[in-house]
Amino acid sequence: MSTVATVSSELRDLYAGESAAIERRFAGDGNGRVAVAERTALVDSILLRLWSEVVSSDPAAPKNFALVATGGYGRGWLFPHSDIDLLFLHASGNTEIEFKDRIRRFSQELWDLRMKLSPATRSLAECERLDTNNVEFAISLLDCRYLAGDRELFSRLREKSVPRLIARDAHSLIENLGELTRTRHHKFANTVFHLEPNVKDGPGGLRDYNVANWLALISAMEKLKMWPDPATLLPVSSRRAFEAALDFQMSVRCFLHLRYGRQDNTLSWDAQEEAAARKIGTPDSEIASTADWMRIYYGHVRGVHRVCTQLIEEIPAAWSSLYRQFQGWRTKIPSNDFSVVDGLIFLQQPGALQDPEKLLGLFHFMAEHGLKLSTTTEYKIEQALPALASTPPRGGELWLYLQETLLQPNAADALRAMNALRLLTLLLPELKGIEALVVRDFYHRYTVDEHSFLAIEHLHRLKESKSECDQRFAGLLAELEQPELLYLSLLLHDSGKGAASDSHIEASLDLTDSCAERLDLDAIDRETVRYLVANHLEMSAAMRRDVFDPANVKSLAEKVGAPERLKMLCLMTYADIKAVNPEAMTPWKADNLWQLYIASANYLNRSADERVHTRPRGDAGSANLAHLHSLAAVAGKKVNAFLEGLPQRYLSIHGASDVLAHTEMASRLGQNGVGCSLKQVRHWYELTLLTTDRPFLFASVSGALAAWGMNIVKANAFSNAAGIVVDTFYFTDRFRTLEMNIQEWDRLKKSIASVVRGEGDVARMLRDRMKSEKGNGTKVKIPTQIEFDDRSSAHSTLLQVITQDRPALLYRMCSVMSKNDCNIEIALVETEGQMAIDVFYLTSNGAKLSADRQGALGKSLQAELAVQ
Amino acid sequence: MTKIEAIIQISKLDAVKDALHEIGVEGITVFEARGHGRQKGHTEFYRGREYTVDLIPKAKLEIVLADDMVEKVEQAIVAAARTGKIGDGKIFRSRIDEAIRIRNGDRGDSAL
Numbered sequence: 001m002s003t004v005a006t007v008s009s010e011l012r013d014l015y016a017g018e019s020a021a022i023e024r025r026f027a028g029d030g031n032g033r034v035a036v037a038e039r040t041a042l043v044d045s046i047l048l049r050l051w052s053e054v055v056s057s058d059p060a061a062p063k064n065f066a067l068v069a070t071g072g073y074g075r076g077w078l079f080p081h082s083d084i085d086l087l088f089l090h091a092s093g094n095t096e097i098e099f100k101d102r103i104r105r106f107s108q109e110l111w112d113l114r115m116k117l118s119p120a121t122r123s124l125a126e127c128e129r130l131d132t133n134n135v136e137f138a139i140s141l142l143d144c145r146y147l148a149g150d151r152e153l154f155s156r157l158r159e160k161s162v163p164r165l166i167a168r169d170a171h172s173l174i175e176n177l178g179e180l181t182r183t184r185h186h187k188f189a190n191t192v193f194h195l196e197p198n199v200k201d202g203p204g205g206l207r208d209y210n211v212a213n214w215l216a217l218i219s220a221m222e223k224l225k226m227w228p229d230p231a232t233l234l235p236v237s238s239r240r241a242f243e244a245a246l247d248f249q250m251s252v253r254c255f256l257h258l259r260y261g262r263q264d265n266t267l268s269w270d271a272q273e274e275a276a277a278r279k280i281g282t283p284d285s286e287i288a289s290t291a292d293w294m295r296i297y298y299g300h301v302r303g304v305h306r307v308c309t310q311l312i313e314e315i316p317a318a319w320s321s322l323y324r325q326f327q328g329w330r331t332k333i334p335s336n337d338f339s340v341v342d343g344l345i346f347l348q349q350p351g352a353l354q355d356p357e358k359l360l361g362l363f364h365f366m367a368e369h370g371l372k373l374s375t376t377t378e379y380k381i382e383q384a385l386p387a388l389a390s391t392p393p394r395g396g397e398l399w400l401y402l403q404e405t406l407l408q409p410n411a412a413d414a415l416r417a418m419n420a421l422r423l424l425t426l427l428l429p430e431l432k433g434i435e436a437l438v439v440r441d442f443y444h445r446y447t448v449d450e451h452s453f454l455a456i457e458h459l460h461r462l463k464e465s466k467s468e469c470d471q472r473f474a475g476l477l478a479e480l481e482q483p484e485l486l487y488l489s490l491l492l493h494d495s496g497k498g499a500a501s502d503s504h505i506e507a508s509l510d511l512t513d514s515c516a517e518r519l520d521l522d523a524i525d526r527e528t529v530r531y532l533v534a535n536h537l538e539m540s541a542a543m544r545r546d547v548f549d550p551a552n553v554k555s556l557a558e559k560v561g562a563p564e565r566l567k568m569l570c571l572m573t574y575a576d577i578k579a580v581n582p583e584a585m586t587p588w589k590a591d592n593l594w595q596l597y598i599a600s601a602n603y604l605n606r607s608a609d610e611r612v613h614t615r616p617r618g619d620a621g622s623a624n625l626a627h628l629h630s631l632a633a634v635a636g637k638k639v640n641a642f643l644e645g646l647p648q649r650y651l652s653i654h655g656a657s658d659v660l661a662h663t664e665m666a667s668r669l670g671q672n673g674v675g676c677s678l679k680q681v682r683h684w685y686e687l688t689l690l691t692t693d694r695p696f697l698f699a700s701v702s703g704a705l706a707a708w709g710m711n712i713v714k715a716n717a718f719s720n721a722a723g724i725v726v727d728t729f730y731f732t733d734r735f736r737t738l739e740m741n742i743q744e745w746d747r748l749k750k751s752i753a754s755v756v757r758g759e760g761d762v763a764r765m766l767r768d769r770m771k772s773e774k775g776n777g778t779k780v781k782i783p784t785q786i787e788f789d790d791r792s793s794a795h796s797t798l799l800q801v802i803t804q805d806r807p808a809l810l811y812r813m814c815s816v817m818s819k820n821d822c823n824i825e826i827a828l829v830e831t832e833g834q835m836a837i838d839v840f841y842l843t844s845n846g847a848k849l850s851a852d853r854q855g856a857l858g859k860s861l862q863a864e865l866a867v868q
Numbered sequence: 869m870t871k872i873e874a875i876i877q878i879s880k881l882d883a884v885k886d887a888l889h890e891i892g893v894e895g896i897t898v899f900e901a902r903g904h905g906r907q908k909g910h911t912e913f914y915r916g917r918e919y920t921v922d923l924i925p926k927a928k929l930e931i932v933l934a935d936d937m938v939e940k941v942e943q944a945i946v947a948a949a950r951t952g953k954i955g956d957g958k959i960f961r962s963r964i965d966e967a968i969r970i971r972n973g974d975r976g977d978s979a980l
Contacts, residue, residue: 545879547925548910552879588900592925598914787913 007053008109011046015113018042023080023258030280032079032250039078043115044069044147047086051148054106055099059148064091065099066149068157070120074143075210077250080257081116085140088121091153096121116263124153128161130169135176138165142214163226170222171316174215178312181211185309189582192301193450195438196272199253200265204301206249208308209242215311237375238307245300248281252297255280267297269440291437298436298447302420310372314342338365344374353384356393360401363418367408373417381421392426399519402427403484411487412457419449428518430511431491433498445581448497454579455490459483459571469590473574476567476597479832482682485525486568488515489532490575508533524655531565532572539573539596543589547596556596557603561652566604570597605800605839606792608649608826642666645721647826653716653728658688665690666724674753678745681730684713685738687748689727691756693719698727698824699814700762704755706808707765708748709735715810715829727827766808782835784865788854796825796841797849799857803865805836816864817842820857822849869964869977870938872945874929875901876957880949881927887948891940893931895980901928906954926957932964934977 022042026035047067048059056062071085072078088103090096103121110117120137130138141162146154166173185203188194192204200206216233234242255275256265267275276293279285287293337358339346345366352358359381366373373381393401405414418424425432434448446454462474477483492515496507512533516526542556560566573593578585642663643651654662665675665688675690689701698717705712714730737744754760782804789798801813810829817824817840826841842849842857849857876884881898888896902923911920933941942959950956969979 543878544881546877548921549879586900588902588925591921595910595912595919595921598912598919602912602914 007049008112011049011109012113015042015046015115019080026254026258030251030255030278030283032252032254032281033247035254036077036079036250039080040073040076043073043078043084046113046115047110047147050106050109054109055102055149060151061149062099063150064095064153065089066151066153066157067147068154069143069145069147070140071118071143074140074145076145079250079253079263081261081263082257083116083118083263084110086117086119086147087127087141087144088119089127089149089153089157090121090123091150092123092125096123124157124161127157128165130165130172132172132176135173135180138169138173139177139214141165142217158227163221166218166221167225170218173218174315177211177214177218178316181208181308181312189445189454191446191450191454192298192305193436193447195441195445195447196266196268197297197301198265199249199256199267202301204303204305204308205265206246206253208301208304209246209249212242212304212308212311215308215315219315234307235375237379238303241300241303242307245304248296248300251281269438272438294438294447295436306420310344310375314344338362340369340371341374343371345371345377346374347377347380350380353380354387356388357397357401359384359388359423360393360398360405363414363423364401364405364408366417367405367411367414370410370413372413378417378421381423385421385423385426388423389426394427394518395520398427399521402519403488406456406484406487406491409460409463411460412453415453415456415491416450419453428491428515430495430515430518433511434495435498437498439497443580443584446579448494451579452491452494455493455572455575456487458575458578459487459490469587469594472594473571473590475832477571480567480571481564482525482528485528486532486571488519489529489536489568489572492529493533493536493572493576505534505537523657527655528565528568532568535559535569536572536576539569539593540577542596543573543592547592547599553596553599553603554607557600557607560600560604562649563601563604565652566597566600604649605828606789606798608647608828608839609793609796609841610648638667639663641722642720642724645719646726647718649716649826649828650718650726662688662690662726669724674756676749676753678749680738684730684732685710687729687731687752689725689729689752689756691725693723693725693823695823696815696818697725697756698827699811699818700755701727701729701752702814703762703766703808703811704752704760705729705731706811707762707769708751709733709737709769711807712810712829713831715827717824717827719825762811766811770807784862786858786861788849788858790848793841793848795848796843797854799840799842801836801838801840801861801865803836804868805831805834806868809836810838812864813838813861816860817857820853820860821845822853822857869967869980870933870935871962871964872929872931872933872938872941873960873962874931874945874949874957875903875926875959876929876945876949877951877955878925878927880951880957881929883948884929884945887944888931888941891937891944893933893937893941893944895931897930899928899930901926905958924955932967932980934980 019039019042022035022038025038026032051059051067055065055067066089068074068087068089069085070087072082073085078084088099090099103119107117107119122137127141141157144154144158144162146158184201184207188198188202190203192202194202198205213230213233217228217230220228220233252267252275253265255278256267256271257263259271259274272294273290275281276287276290279287279293282293282296285296287296337348337352339348345362347353347362353362362373362377362381365371405411408414415424418427419431419435425435431449434452437448439448444451459477462470462477465471465474480486489512492512493508494504495511495515496504496509499507499511501507509530512530513526516529521529538559539556542552545552547553557566560569570593574585574590577589577593639659643659651659661677665677669675669690669692673691675688677688679686687701687705691697698715702712702715710731711734712729712731715728717725717727719725733739738748751760755762782802784801784803787800789800792798799817803809814824814827821844822842823844824840825843828839830837844850844853874884885896902925904922904924910924911918913919929945931941938961942961945959966975967977967979968975
């Protein structure tokens with residue numbers, strides 16, 4: 001047997017024996033830092049032994065040739081199955097030829113030992129050049145370490161070549177490193193909160209730890225022109241947390257390599273359970289469950305990820321005057337409390353956060369402008385939290401701030417920041433159970449809290465999407481009356497997953513109730529959020545059936561009841577599926593969801609005249625009725641009498657408090673009486689009118705409102721079996737008449753009442769208004785579409801008119817209908833931008849419209865609407 | 869070995885999966901699919917726009933089986949997926965030359 005063969009055999013035994021010993025020691029103490037250092041030392045000794053056999057018996061020879069450890073091996077971090085990065089360094093090309101055979105033999109022996117070698121052969125001059133196609137090599141030199149051969153040659157590499165490379169190419173290196181990191185983070189959806197994270201390459205993993213150190217090192221070397229003290233590289237505030245994270249992650253990665261017997265860095269569910277049971281990385285902690293252990297993991301990686309991404313942005317920003325100018329512009333964002341430097345928010349007054357209003361305002365500011373918190377601001381927030389914890393804000397004020405934040409384009413980032421600082425769970429303890437919670441689910445990729453934030457983020461991103469399909473959903477989102485309730489529902493929809501309950505929906509509903517109480521939501525808003533949380537899987541379930549099946553559509557539409565809820569539920573389904581994993585919302589699913597939505601929306605519009613019968617029949621209305629009766633045990637008879645014959649749609653639009661108020665108004669109506677209520681609801685005013693039915697009623701009221709300069713954006717008209725109509729008009733006050741003059745509220749109501757009684761001249765009022773207004777140019781031309789449908793309703797002919805919105809439009813259309821002897825049984829009026837979309841249920845002499853009458857009405861309407 | 873490709877209504881997927889499971893079929897692959905045979909498209913109007921769906925959403929199943937299982941599996945799919953209406957779907961059968969289990973290199977029926 002040759003000497004080399006004998007050595008190989010000896011080294012194989014040494015490598016196997018020592019590797020097993022390292023594994024045994026790790027099994028005992030779980031100390032990853034020690035294990036990687038031991039393996040590094042073992043490999044060092046094997047390489048040196050081989051060097052003396054294959055290259056030179058003198059470890060410091062030959063001249064002009066050296067063996068250098070680079071990358072992870074250079075750092076002394078050899079995990080059980082890590083690659084071994086080696087550099088065969090030559091003084092020049094001549095020595096490369098001279099040692100070619102010996103390098104080949106040396107490498108071959110290592111491969112035969114089953115070591116995974118990543119060798120590179122370079123001259124000193126080559127090491128000094130930056131190859132933009134292989135930036136990784138230049139980066140690996142930052143961790144170079146002498147192993148054998150010409151020590152002076154190595155010194156020239158470390159003390160001259162690498163500093164020269166950095167001095168010349170620091171910017172390019174940092175930019176490339178930033179780009180590589182961003183691409184890697186993007187592959188992991190830019191979040192640390194994966195259910196089965198990759199502890200090396202995932203955001204916040206060991207690679208990020210290294211990137212942060214490399215960035216700081218390159219930046220410091222560029223300034224100092226020499227190697228800095230490694231202990232001073234990172235900000236003082238980050239160092240301790242960084243080292244703790246490193247200890248933890250080293251142990252976890254060692255554990256994974258040994259568990260899998262290969263270089264696999266995936267912290268799978270099974271591995272999580274075992275690691276938690278063995279307290280890997282956390283020998284001194286009390287670990288109650290795997291979820292607790294994972295929370296420790298997320299805590300560590302979140303800190304690393306944050307510093308890494310911050311350095312990627314901050315270091316290039318410090319060079320570029322243009323970038324600084326841009327950031328300077330951002331600092332002009334008006335705020336008395338905060339300043340912005342390089343995209344980071346700083347506090348103007350350190351004590352400002354003692355005021356909860358300012359603290360919440362900070363996150364609103366962040367969500368609005370897409371900024372991040374500076375490290376010092378985060379520190380100040382942490383300092384302010386104990387005081388806040390004793391009397392956390394709650395009630396309407398908290399909801400006001402929270403909803404303003406939820407509505408901003410970067411709400412998800414603000415929520416993530418609040419969550420990371422434990423502020424979110426302080427304000428909404430209902431979310432505590434899902435904080436960094438891993439739930440085993442084959443489809444889900446993120447922790448439950450991150451899933452909820454992502455869902456909110458996906459809705460906000462809809463606006464920017466160029467996809468035609470996304471644009472449809474973006475249109476729906478823009479139409480929502482209260483998108484904040486949808487965002488709140490998304491935040492809460494899976495909150496029950498952290499509870500020990502068989503049904504996460506039931507548990508989520510309990511937490512939703514508690515949260516609604518905390519935020520002091522009004523009854524209607526509370527009901528909406530509750531509804532969305534309770535039914536957030538309803539459309540997904542309907543999508544598993546035939547989305548074109550009328551029975552499926554009918555069943556869904558009847559469960560949902562109201563168009564506004566349908567829109568919200570559709571968007572909730574979209575966001576919920578999309579936040580499961582990046583591939584979950586396929587174009588196939590998105591299209592099916594849209595088809596199901598439009599079919600259900602059409603069903604709701606075409607079935608609006610199904611009547612309420614106050615004897616429960618187990619239909620959609622009966623649940624509402626039961627609820628109403630429970631609220632109005634005394635007034636039950638009156639409520640029954642009022643509701644009899646009203647369309648089901650009335651109950652799905654109006655909440656219990658509205659119905660009780662309408663019942664009361666109806667009971668006070670005398671002969672020819674008119675009940676009128678006016679209130680301001682968010683962005684618009686709501687006028688409700690109760691009176692006995694009569695010709696031209698809907699047209700007259702529409703006209704009177706138009707004459708007052710009001711812009712009707714929505715309206716509903718219903719009537720009950722006793723002939724009492726309930727018309728509701730939602731309008732904006734174009735000239736701020738009501739806002740500026742409180743006495744005008746009464747005048748408007750009186751004016752409407754007089755028009756209803758036939759005392760006011762609507763046509764004259766409108767003429768006066770039109771004279772005083774100049775025509776507004778329309779931005780988009782909407783062609784008029786008139787469509788009759790005789791099939792959808794048993795009692796009425798449906799007329800759908802889509803046309804350009806304009807002042808007094810509703811009055812003009814309704815007048816034409818009345819002149820054509822058509823009675824408006826139900827009106828569903830909506831405006832989307834400059835498009836009016838109105839559906840009328842018409843009868844003539846108590847029956848559907850004849851074909852002739854439809855033709856005549858269509859013509860009259862076309863003629864009327866042709867005139868702007 | 870035989871490959872069965874079945875195109876079925878989405879609403880019947882769970883029933884078909886259960887039926888296959890009952891007769892001992894352990895592995896199926898399911899795809900989101902679109903298409904039409906005699907069942908033509910669907911048109912819905914919403915907000916004045918026409919949304920026409922020429923290709924109806926379907927579920928496509930692929931199962932590779934030992935030859936003696938084919939008849940039984942086809943019957944199970946037909947029984948579970950049939951409504952008697954247009955659009956119930958189709959089953960296609962084709963020959964498979966070889967199957968290999970990646971984990972351990974098993975070949976033929978034992979790899980299924």
